[in-house]
Amino acid sequence: MEIVDIYLKSQTHRIVSLDKARGMLSHAYMLECSDTYVLEHFAMLVAKEIFCESEQTPCLKCNNCIKVEHSNMVDLKICPKDGKSIVVEDINEIVSDSIQRPMDGQFKVYILNNFDKATVQAQNKLLKTLEEPPMNVIFVLTCSNSGNVLPTIQSRVKSITENLLDVETLAEFLTGMKIKDSQSVASVSGGSIATALKLSGGDTKKIVELAFECLLELRSSADILKFSSKILALKKDFVFFVDTLISILRDVAVCETGKINFKDRKIDIESLKKIYSADAIRSITSVLCQIYGKLEFNCNLTGVVDRMLLDILEVKFLCLK
Ligand SMILES: [Zn+2]
Structure with a gap:
């Protein structure tokens, strides 16, 4: 089992693929999960889903899916790059970039990781853009605790909450990753892949x-x-x-x-x-x-x-x- 198999059964996939099929993608999604591994990978899979050229999204085989996988998609920006918290300068950069038309495809996608750790100034700055979102721009925010995201932001994004995995699924996933003692590791990880990988060493x-x-x-x-x-x-x-x-x-x-x-x-x-x-x-x-x-x-x-x-x-x- 791979992360994409977990994704294909998730709420996130259900919601985003349906929105895409109806031609009604939201201008902003916020994924919440206490597992940082799930968040990071799901955000990338959402980007693939949005850019994917096939009927069954994400196909992981088309040009666009491969570009996202290899970080060659010019219309996808991920922030922050260095694992730090998002600050107002990051959002300024994104806002001015988001006004430009997409270079390659139909959409521009911005993944804003750990948005619950972004400064209040940065959140407020993004709020102005979310109130009047530019055409064809989609923001994908991730957070472990939506309680730290301004309510005004929360009311302008489509929120999706992912639960932690059950022990069987986690064990199967860890086995797929060739993690030693996957059953024991899964039993003590509380359903979190991030925790399991930390413990697996x-x-x-x-x-x-x-x-x-x-x-x-x-x-x-x-x-x-x-x-x-x-x-x-x-x-x-x-x-x-x-x-x-x-x-x-x-x-x-x-x-x-x-x-x-x-x-x-x-x-x-x-x-x-x-x-x-x-x-x-x-x-x-x-x-x-x-x-x-x-x-x-x-x-x-x-x-x-x-x-x-x-x-x-x-x-x-x-x-x-
Ligand atoms: Zn594809």
């Missing part, structure tokens, strides 16, 4: 194994020493280990509904359900959430890990089923 499978082992087999204070050294060896991956513990406990809490992320560990999740009561899950999750704060204050890692294991053990016995 590490030894995800090992971390997931250790997290399950820790929850299943931590029985006495003697075990604390054993687990403590294994966890400390994870070093910078410790935060990911804590994330994983929280994800597993979430699965244990909801496993009766069948909606678990660690589908390949169903038996372990069911075993954990027999060990941890709902109260225990709540208490341990709250202990784990406090760890992020402790790490920010640079507490001694050995102390944090030992305390965490001791707390889990204590809750396990207090809430013994």
